[in-house]
Amino acid sequence: MDSKTVGILGGGQLGRMMVEAAHRLNIKTIVLDADNSPAKQINALDEHVSGKFTDPEKIAELASRSDVMTIEIEHVNAQVLEELENSGSNKASVQPKPKTIALIKDKYLQKQHYISHGLATSHAKDVASTPEALKQIGYEYGYPYMLKSRTDAYDGRGNFVVESEGHIEEALKFLNDRPLYAEKWARFERELAVMVVRSLDGSVHSYPTVETVHKDNICHIVYAPARVADSVRRQAKILAENAVKTFEGAGIFGVEMFQMPSGDLLLNEIAPRPHNSGHYTQDACVTSQFEAHIRAVCGLPLPDGFSNFSTPGTNSIMLNILGGAEPNSELETCRRALETPGAIVHLYGKSTREKRKMGHINIVSGSMVECEKKLAFIMGTGPKPQEENASSQKIPAGLSPTPLVGMIMGSDSDLPVMQVGANILKKFGVPFEVKIVSAHRTPHRMTNYATEAASRGIKAIIAGAGGAAHLPGMVAAMTSVPVIGVPVKGSTLDGVDSLHSIVQMPRGIPVATVAINNSTNAALLAIRILGAFMPEYQAKLDEYHHSMEAEVLAKTERLEKVGYEEYKN
Amino acid sequence: MDSKTVGILGGGQLGRMMVEAAHRLNIKTIVLDADNSPAKQINALDEHVSGKFTDPEKIAELASRSDVMTIEIEHVNAQVLEELENSGSNKASVQPKPKTIALIKDKYLQKQHYISHGLATSHAKDVASTPEALKQIGYEYGYPYMLKSRTDAYDGRGNFVVESEGHIEEALKFLNDRPLYAEKWARFERELAVMVVRSLDGSVHSYPTVETVHKDNICHIVYAPARVADSVRRQAKILAENAVKTFEGAGIFGVEMFQMPSGDLLLNEIAPRPHNSGHYTQDACVTSQFEAHIRAVCGLPLPDGFSNFSTPGTNSIMLNILGGAEPNSELETCRRALETPGAIVHLYGKSTREKRKMGHINIVSGSMVECEKKLAFIMGTGPKPQEENASSQKIPAGLSPTPLVGMIMGSDSDLPVMQVGANILKKFGVPFEVKIVSAHRTPHRMTNYATEAASRGIKAIIAGAGGAAHLPGMVAAMTSVPVIGVPVKGSTLDGVDSLHSIVQMPRGIPVATVAINNSTNAALLAIRILGAFMPEYQAKLDEYHHSMEAEVLAKTERLEKVGYEEYKN
Structure with a gap:
């Protein structure tokens, strides 16, 4: 796709991926690292450079064979890269710019950079x-506070x-012996990240x-x-984009943020390269x-919208696979992932070692609730999920553990009317549930039902x-799921x-x-709603x-044939 | 993931993919083919076997290094494989079975096999x-009829x-000089395929x-x-599954079928390996x-549902890239694909030659209409599509070329009532259209509107x-899209x-x-319907x-504060 050679x-795994x-685009890549490193395993060239990515000579050797150089880790020798770029003798450009790499690899300078911007x-x-x-x-920050190494710190090391x-x-x-800086403890509610x-x-x-979600400082x-x-x-997204705009050079950046209890977002750190929080893009996005x-x-082109999810309904969870306490014990997790439809295992070709990043698992589905169930099974904390996707292939029969339609009624005296609709749902193979929920006699049950419906994966509620x-109307007032009313x-x-x-x-709260x-x-309308997307x-x-x-037509x-006089006999 | 070595x-490209x-599963693969063939380019091993996949010695060499052997092409030496398996001296099993490969590589025997089953x-x-x-x-079949080589025929060669x-x-x-058989011309409506x-x-x-869709006998x-x-x-699916059940051994099979004007399906051919018609699975399915x-x-496990689309709403189109008349002219098509969000280019590392399979492009989206628009642009027959996905990222402003909601009304006198809803759709950033369609005065226009709505990607119709x-009610009678009625x-x-x-x-045709x-x-209800999946x-x-x-609460x-007497002032 491009005649450039990328050094x-x-x-490691980021280089490998x-x-x-690049293979898929017929773009030639050469790698500077130890022999048989993960990236080299999948690239049969004899031009790779063997050595350390901090070694000036090796970097120069890589530069002499490349049109553009990039990094999979910021702890490279940024100074040598900058000298090479400035020397003019070197044909390889460096992306992102060595200045950006140097700034980011010192976490305290990085921090100062955000403040100054x-x-x-x-x-x-x-x-x-x-x-x-x-x-x-x-004294100043109170306890706890975060003490960090300014350099060579990643995955919690430092x-x-x-x-x-x-x-x-x-x-x-x-x-020990590292340049340090301290950060005031951010009592965040949640950590967010955006790849830019x-x-x-x-x-x-x-x-x-x-x-x-981090564990022991590792994603x-x-x-x-x-x-x-x-x-x-x-x-x-806006904060992340604005932050990345302040750096120079091309490439992807992983932006980590804290969401504070006030709702405010604080920038945490940025990595000037592919990032663990972006691995889900392999299977949830087309690019x-x-x-x-x-x-x-x-x-090469990066058209508007290339970074969207594959479809508007795509949801995904990524789980990192770290080396287990026993060699290869992490493969148990991978094995469960292989038993889970909609999950894919990415291993990196590394030898097993405790807490080493060995691979990751991406789970993709039309619903986050489904993804979470699959995650629980893969992590060994939940039962094996039923086959998902009321989708394309097999139609789940009758009632299912993951109903798409909820049918509720105020009283069992409504059942004779409502069960006709239930039979239609059954006939169409729609996973559904039937419950008695009374607005007047069980108001709290109604509140719970309505507020939880969306997160349970319910796509339409039929209320008689x-x-x-x-x-x-009351259920509609407490959910954003479409509610169908049967008088x-x-x-x-x-x-x-x-x-x-x-x-x-009243205006604002519709009931169909x-x-x-x-x-x-009502049942057919619910099926039309599902059919709009399924x-x-x-x-x-x-x-x-x-x-x-x-x-x-038969009638x-x-x-x-028989005439209108005979018809009714 | 598995300690077996796969030979x-x-x-070629199928072996490469x-x-x-296998790399992602840490499964070791070794390849028998010419040096630097597409599969070897991405596999840095020195154990590959260099030579022809019909050469008995080379096959034996591969077998001695493998735990299981498989094929990316059926025109191998199936006899040698069978002898190796039967000799007992060889540790490698062959999948699918050599018998299956031998049966399929002779297209006439393959045909007889289907008839006998x-x-x-x-x-x-x-x-x-x-x-x-x-x-x-x-005389027997009439003209035209299809003349085929029994062996060594693929991609229309033969x-x-x-x-x-x-x-x-x-x-x-x-x-010339090939064993032949003749097939009665199947005047099919459409060709279907299923990977099993x-x-x-x-x-x-x-x-x-x-x-x-084939062109010059090539997918x-x-x-x-x-x-x-x-x-x-x-x-x-049922025909394809039944056909594959008749063969022995493990692996994927590509089943090609004809859909006849009567609606009947006829088996055409089966390939005992990955197949061009299954390339879409790389980006539209998780596995x-x-x-x-x-x-x-x-x-390894193949759980129920692993072969579903990634999400229930996933649609995809694959376009093959053949070498152009001028060397590398096919890269123009690839370039347009890179300019198209939701399209991904897969190139095979081959040198350019006219009509050679150089790569393929997968397009993935939540709607087939979107996929088709993107395809037209990539093929150079349509305009550049607008950014898709009213999805996650950017919300298209106001009217859009791909409306999700259609608002229609019987007369412009309904507009003052309906435009309040249109403003809500606009406020929520929903792509929509507004039209006058009268049941009584423009019945044919109404019919067209209703019957085309689903294929145009409309997810809900609001009719006042x-x-x-x-x-x-009349629109609802002619579409399966949910219809919302405003009296x-x-x-x-x-x-x-x-x-x-x-x-x-009446029962059977719902209007919300x-x-x-x-x-x-009505507008909020349409947005709830979209929200169920977006x-x-x-x-x-x-x-x-x-x-x-x-x-x-403010009121x-x-x-x-002011008291009920003062409130209204």
Whole structure:
């Protein structure tokens, strides 16, 4: 796709996945790292450079064979890269710019950079490696505070939580001999992250906002998208894009943020390369973070929208696989992932070692609830999930553990009317549930049902009620799931009381009302709603309409044949 | 993931993509083919075998280094494989079974096999390579008929369409010296294909049914899923699964079928390996056909549902990239793909040659209409599509070329009522359209609008009407898209006429009815329907509900502060 050769400093898993993406574009990559490093395993060239990505000679050798150089880790020799670029003798450009790499690899300079650009971030101070200096920080920031190594720190190596004055000695021992800085403890609610691509012309594009969960300072689980309001996701994207705009050079950046209890977002750290929080893009987006990075450094197109999820309904969870206490014991987790539909294992070709990043698992589905169930099974904390996807292939029979439609009614006296609709749902193979929920007699149960429906994966609620029929409207007031109301005819007023009580909702809270006692149409409407996004239901509706048509045509044929006088006999 | 070493006969693009999938599972693969073949380029081992996959010695060498051997092409030396397996001296098992490979590589034996198993397929006869024999076939089958080489035929090499007696000589010249058979011409409506995985225990799993379009006998475009009724898709899956059950051994099979004008399906050919019609699985499914094949031959899990689309809403199109008339001119197509969000380029590392399979492009989106627009741009026959996905990222402003909601009304006199709802759609950033469609005055326009809505990607229709309000119900009768009815109040009867005319639909055809004149609620209901599958709309609804709540709370605060007597001033 491009005649440029890309030289990569570092051949770990990030380099490996860059190489994988470059292969698909027929872009040549050469790697500087130890022999048989993960990236080299999948790249049969004899031009790789063997050595350390901090070694000036080796970097020069890589440069002489490359058109553009990039990094998979920021702890390279940025100074040598800068000298090479400035020397003019070297044909390889470096992306992102060595200046950017140098700035980011010193975490305290990085922090100062955000502050000087007016980007929201937590308080920080550089500090001498002495007990006195650390005590002074304790007075200022209180405990706990975060003590970090300014350089060579990643995956938690280089971070220490100083919980009290009593831990200062231990902290100094742990971060032995490294330049330090202290950060005020951010009592965040949640950690968010956004991958941002910067193209050669300086424009930025961001991937969806995700939620990261860390364990022992190492990325553990990523939820994509983040389970927060859309406004928060947008705010995070804006902060991330603005932050990446302040750096120079092309490539992808991983932006980590804290969401504070006030709702404010604070910048935590940025990595100038593909990032663990972006691994979900391999399977949840059409263009992965690795391909985006390769495109960016080669100056290939990055059109608007390339970083969207594959489909509007895509949800994903990533789980990191760390080496287990016993060699290869982490493969048990991978084995469970292979037993889980919609999960994919990415291993890095590394030899097993405790807590080493060995691989990751991406789970992809049309619903986050499904993803979470699968995650629980893979982590060994939940049962094996039923086959998902009421989707394309097999239609789950009758009731299912993951209902798509909830049918509720105020009283069991409504059941004769409502069960006609339930039979339709069953006939169409829709996973559904039937419950008695009374607005007037079980108001708290109703509140729970309504508020939890969306997160349980319910896509439509059918509510039947008679008389002063409040149930459909009250449920609609407490959920954003579409609510379909069935007016049930009572002993007086012919059902007009129920109809008007259900249909005449005030502006702001809609109830989709069907004809009196017509639960059939309520069920069919629910199936139309599913069918708008699940083609197999739309196809089944088409078949149903054809069969209705055929039925009427058969009747008229008989009517015309036997005559209207004989017809009713 | 598995300590087995997989030996692959053939190192073309199919072998390359198998290797790519195996890498992710840390499964070691070694390849028998020429040096630097596509599969070897991405596999840095020195144990590869250099030579031909028909050479008995080389096959034995591969076997000695493998635990299981498999193929990326059926034109291998199946006899040697069978002898090796039977000799007992060889540790490598062969998957699928050499018997299966031998049966399939002779297309006429393959055909006979289907007939003997009672699987629907077209008529065929073996035929001598003489003008007389071919004339005889012409008498029996009529013209055109298909003349095929029994062996070494793929990608159209080995097929000749005999259009008349006058073409017989040309046919014999083209298929010079090869054993032949003739097939009766199948005047099919459409070609369908299904990838089926057979596991070691003989159970089968199928991927979605797709539609293939060939050009010059070479696979050109694949639509996934096939643009046919769900019942046809299911029928195709059943035929494909039944066909693959008749073979022995594990691995993936590509099953090609014809859909006849009668609706019947006929088996065409089966490939005992990954197949061009399954390339879409790389980006539209979580587990690709290549990973499925590797899992099958290694005996790794293939859980129910692993072969589903990533999400219920996933649609995909694959376009093959053949070498252009000018060297590398095919890269123009790739370049346009890179400019298209939701498209991914897979190149195979081959040197350019006219009509050579150089790579393929997968397009993935939540709607087939979107995929088709993108395809047109990539093929150079359509304009650059607007950024898609009203999805997660950017919200298209106001009207959009791809509306999700259609708002129609019987008359412009309904507009003052309906435009309040249109403003809500605009405020929520929903792509929508507004049209006048009258049931009584433009019945044909109404029919067109209703029948085309689903295929245009419309997810909900809002129809406003007054008096004898037939529009919502009539539209609902001709589409399976959910229809929301707004009763518009006329000059008499207070709108009760419209309400009853819209809500009291007969069983079978639902209209989601809202309160009289309440187009706001119709719009909000449409947004709830979108929100059921597009999380960003659900999030916006949540925000909207919070703001309504805040508004009322502010009012009561004022009421309590100023008192009820002062409030209205």
